[in-house]
Amino acid sequence: MFLGGEKLSDLSSGLNDRNNFLGLAASLLMAFCATSFSSDFSLTKQCPPGFLLDLGGKCRMKSLYQFYDSLHGKGLGGMKAGLPPHRDGFSPEQIDLGRLLFFDPVLSGDDNLSCAGCHNPHLGFSDGMGRSIGSGGRINKRSAPTLWNTAFLETFFWDSRASTLEEQALESLFADDEMATSPEKLVNDLRQVSDYDALFKEAFPDHHPSQFPAISVNNVVSALVAFQTSLISLNSAYDRYAHGDQKALTKNQIMGLNVFRSFVARCSQCHTPPLFTNQQLAIIGTPELEGLPRDVGAQSTFSSTKLRGAFKIPTLRNISNTAPYMHSGRFATLREVAEFYSKGRGHAVPRNEELNLHWHISEPNLSSEELDRLVEFLEALSDETFTPIIPEKVPSGLLTGVENARLAASAGDRP
Amino acid sequence: MINKRNLALAVCVFICGWILGSNNRPVPLITSSVGGASYEEGYQTTAGDKLAAVKKRVSTGTIHIVNPGDSIQSVVETAQPGDTIQVLPGTYSETVYIDKDNIHLIGVIDQGARAILDGLGILNDAILYSGNNIVIENFHIKNYKGNGIMGQAGNNFEIRNNLIVDTGIYGIFPQLGINGLVEHNVVSGIADAAIYIGMSDNVHVAFNEVFDSVAGIEIENSRHAIVENNNAHDNTGGILAFVTPGLPIKTTEDVIIRHNFVSNNNTPNFGAPGSMVSGIPSGTGILIMAADDVVIEGNIISNNKTSGIIVSDHSYASNVTIDPLSEPNSDRIRILDNVMLNNGYDTIPEVMALALAELHTGPVDIVHAGPSDGSCINNRHRYQVVGIGDYENCNFNNTDNIRSYLLPDGAEPRIISANDRGEIAYLGVCAGCHSFTGRLIGPPVPVIQAMYADNPKGLASYINAPVKKRSNYPPMPAMSYLDSETQLAVAKYMLALRE
Known part of the structure; x- marks a missing residue:
């Protein structure tokens, strides 16, 4: 039964790359395999690492930060401050189905792009690109944010226009410059893959043939949310330091931490531990890519010119894995980002542009050494120990595309 | 019938004329300053009379002595929770950071000579702490670029008897903490706030002298704070309680500002462009913006040229962002008796415009701009007032029943088996x-x-x-x-x- 899967991968690669005839043959063979062999896919009954299976069969997130409180439960503070409220409570099966769906290009309009295409675990759950490329080859306006610790977030997208992961997923699935599918196509395509029928029924046991079919847009979205909220990164070197291991950070990293939280640089005022975001909007006035107009950001979400150019403050966890930086990848390295902040309030804002810059955007004039230390500290925020298992194959038999990106990343060949 | 009506009218004319007097102003309702009811609506605590935020230690830990020439930080690294670090007089140029609990960092004052932390205009911050139960006392801090003393998320803190001069953005800045006492500090020459309580709860700020700074004492996005017995003079603004929109904690509530000297706060604003305080008009005694449940009692407010007390909403601050989650009005502002002398004698056009709308001319002690619910004032006739027509008389005249908002047992850590x-x-x-x-x-x-x-x-x-x-x-x-x-x-x- 293992053989079938391997063959399918090879054949579907032909489907994507070679001529139509071979593609047709592959499709036929796929259909044949799918109906003739028992399934290669089953869902785990174990919660992902970092989660406890509770008595109701749901996975509950566990973190050392649960030892602590935070002011008003907001999850903001210095070292030993608790986390903000989070999403969990999905079953192991839902999380695991979400994992398969996440890597399966069958979710996109042209069966060519999976969620992982832009949120690649080998690239910090981002894609190494300034602006992501959607299913039809359309260039998205902005960069793909990391998915680490989305369980804690209150709003989604750079301009905070979605307030739940479900809303976010629906928009990304159906937007022309993202997955570019439609509700009908999504459901139909999934129903064509026979494995999914059983998997959805297992993950959503309260399905009903007519009222609540197992394969539905809602269940796709639920499974994706279940998977995404399992991506927890709270075990970096910084975290060990925060919990009390004075030796977890190098001398240089501690110097960087002190620059980070100093009131000269003021980074921690918005990128507040433990999540390294306070989840607010901020206008910082980064330059746009050459030749592109000003991205108005949250101005359109809240219909207020006072928010022109405002973006959601992103987490800095695993930040050294998600270059390039800012909403459209304007800066290639963290050093460049740090330099931008150091150069002074509004230095990159064109004369004809009126931006209500954030009050913490000042003029720190950090020394070159301080900038280096800051970058070294940011590198201490990396933790990918809970990286989920990347499926070697997905139920549709299509290629996930993740392996190629890993090779490119390891060769230092980022765009 | 007709006769009766005429009689009633005649009586009314007589009495009304008598009350209105010769200048057509009603006889003021005089509320006694002594006796009377206390404010009771604030945070309920049983902390008693003793002002303490850090629990008394049951046993003395190790006492570490730092001599001039030694590094304070290297001693902090070896100290264990429960220890005391005594820093002898001398000059130390370093950033001290305390990322552990229950450390007392005490400067030793020897015949007036203090332990001096000198940032030499190069270093960012003097003392950073993130631990709980931290005490910082007796230092002389100068020439840092960022903050004198900054806490991030430390609960139960006491910052006492420090002299902080020309030190960057904030002199003393506890942030995201619960239960803290800031007292007997002398802070001057600060480009934002000399003492800044940011996003914190249950804080007591007393007996401090703050001057030559943009803001003297600032209570921002914080709840259950008492600011008393301070001397805030020669700043741009003396004492402030407000909400900065766009921060993750959205309210300032339950603040008592009492028995402070607030005088001569006429220093030109030298705040950094874009900072919240850069919008404070020079000559502001007390400023309340978007804060709720604020009691102002027994202060001596004098010689502040814009106004003794300004209460406003966010729409009067041009430099703030919008935040749908932060309520912009100042509600339930209670102004009890205060001594007001010579304020608002050279005020700003915005206040003049509000005054003009009420046909008020001359100086302004108290101005309220924007809508407000449930606010009150006692003995309003004593002051030159603008924009408080909808203030009621308060049904209390003191806050005597509230000693402090500190927690009796401190903010306790989460107990997990x-x-x-x-x-x-x-x-x-x-x-x-x-x-x-x-x-x-x-x-x-x-x-x-x-x-x-x-x-x-x-x-x-x-x-x-x-x-x-x-x-x-x-x-x-x-x-x-x-x-x-x-x-x-x-x-x-x-x-x-x-x-």
Whole structure:
């Protein structure tokens, strides 16, 4: 039964790359395999690492930060401050189905792009690109944010226009410059893959043939949310330091931490531990890519010119894995980002542009050494120990595309 | 009937004329300043009379002495929670950061000579702390670029008797903390606020002298704060309580500002462009913006040229962002008796415009701009007032029943049983590298169980100080930051784990 899967991968690669005839043959063979062999896919009954299976069969997130409180439960503070409220409570099966769906290009309009295409675990759950490329080859306006610790977030997208992961997923699935599918196509395509029928029924046991079919847009979205909220990164070197291991950070990293939280640089005022975001909007006035107009950001979400150019403050966890930086990848390295902040309030804002810059955007004039230390500290925020298992194959038999990106990343060949 | 009506009219004319007097103003309602009811609506605490935020120690820890020429920080690193660090007079140029609990960092004052922390105009901050139960006393801090003393999330803090001069953005800045006392500090020459309580709860700010700064004392996005017996003079603005929109904690509530001197706050604004305080008009005594439930009592407010007290909403601050989650009005502002002398004699056009709309001419002691619910004032006739037509008379005249808003037992840490700590630590940390089935980063759980079958203590001590055992596995980071009880609980949890 293992053989079938391997063959399918090879054949579907032909489907994507070679001529139509071979593609047709592959499709036929796929259909044949799918109906003739028992399934290669089953869902785990174990919660992902970092989660406890509770008595109701749901996975509950566990973190050392649960030892602590935070002011008003907001999850903001210095070292030993608790986390903000989070999403969990999905079953192991839902999380695991979400994992398969996440890597399966069958979710996109042209069966060519999976969620992982832009949120690649080998690239910090981002894609190494300034602006992501959607299913039809359309260039998205902005960069793909990391998915680490989305369980804690209150709003989604750079301009905070979605307030739940479900809303976010629906928009990304159906937007022309993202997955570019439609509700009908999504459901139909999934129903064509026979494995999914059983998997959805297992993950959503309260399905009903007519009222609540197992394969539905809602269940796709639920499974994706279940998977995404399992991506927890709270075990970096910084975290060990925060919990009390004075030796977890190098001398240089501690110097960087002190620059980070100093009131000269003021980074921690918005990128507040433990999540390294306070989840607010901020206008910082980064330059746009050459030749592109000003991205108005949250101005359109809240219909207020006072928010022109405002973006959601992103987490800095695993930040050294998600270059390039800012909403459209304007800066290639963290050093460049740090330099931008150091150069002074509004230095990159064109004369004809009126931006209500954030009050913490000042003029720190950090020394070159301080900038280096800051970058070294940011590198201490990396933790990918809970990286989920990347499926070697997905139920549709299509290629996930993740392996190629890993090779490119390891060769230092980022765009 | 007609006669009766005429009689009533005549009586009314007589009485009304008598009350209105010759200048057509009603006889003022005079509320006595003595006796009377106390304000009762604030935070209910049983902390009693003693002002303390850090619990008295049951036993004295080690006392570390720092001599001039030594590094304070290197001593902080060796100190254990419960210890005291005494810094002898001399000059120290360093950033001290305390990322552990229960440390008392005390400058020794010897015949007036203090331990001086000198940032030389190069260093960012003098003292940073994130731990709980931190005491910082008696330092002379100067020439730093960022903050004098800044706390991030430390609960139960006492910052006392420090002299902070020409030190960057904030002199004393506890942030995201609960239960703190800031007293007897002298802070001057600060480009934002001399004392800034940011996003904190249950704070007491008393007996401080703040001057030559943009803002004297600032209570921002904080609740249950008392600011009393301070001397705020020669700043741009003396004492401020407000909400900055766009911060994750959205309210300022339950603030008592009482018995302070607030005078001569006419220093030109030298705040950084874009900062919240850069919008404060020079000559502001007390400023309330978007804060709720603020009591202003018994202050001596004099010679502030714009106004003695300004109450406003966010729409009057041009430089703030919008935040749908922060309510912009100042509601339930209670102004009890205050001594007001010579304020608002050279005010700003915005205040003049509001005054003009009420046909008010001359100086302004108190101005309220924007809508407000449930606000009140006693003895309003004493002051030159603008925009408080809808203020009622207060039904209390003091805050005597409230000594402080500090917590009787401090902010206690979350209590979690050792077993639960073991489970959390195993799942939250260990499970990333060890699984029951198959190899992850570390060896599988059954392999470990076989090695330490009946020896949880042995496993706990390995967790505390791991040594590399297997060439084909990366070294394990030490879990020495977990207390020994938790380490043992983790070990037991791991050994009892079944698939």
